[in-house]
Amino acid sequence: MAEVIFNETFHQAKAESRGLYIQRGSRIAKEAQRVLAREYGYVVDREAEELLEVDVADADYIITMTEAQKRELVRRYGHERIHTLKEIAGEKGDVPDPYGMDEDEYVKTFSELRRLIQKIEEFEQYRR
Numbered sequence: 001m002a003e004v005i006f007n008e009t010f011h012q013a014k015a016e017s018r019g020l021y022i023q024r025g026s027r028i029a030k031e032a033q034r035v036l037a038r039e040y041g042y043v044v045d046r047e048a049e050e051l052l053e054v055d056v057a058d059a060d061y062i063i064t065m066t067e068a069q070k071r072e073l074v075r076r077y078g079h080e081r082i083h084t085l086k087e088i089a090g091e092k093g094d095v096p097d098p099y100g101m102d103e104d105e106y107v108k109t110f111s112e113l114r115r116l117i118q119k120i121e122e123f124e125q126y127r128r
Contacts, residue, residue, distance in 0.1 A: 018051035031106040066094040089116040
């Protein structure tokens, strides 16, 4: 969901979602598909992709949802370009993962993601 919200907010940038531990053949959750379809009018349905070293090397920034993900990526790749979404938005803490929960939790997470990304957009507009 963060990828879609980011790309819908920052049209000049390109975000690509990757996971740390991907089960082969897994796809975006149906609940996330429904939330994104309601909010943006299209369905995102594709296979999940694991983060590879080449992705890290090619990325301007790597944004994680949790501090634990950030620590793991810093341990693996040692890059300073790795931040949590809340950190970039000037906040602390994690964005909860709604995986395996009901659609209401996906709506809550979507709202939190959109709030944080809009906060980053406002900051970026201020810096210009």
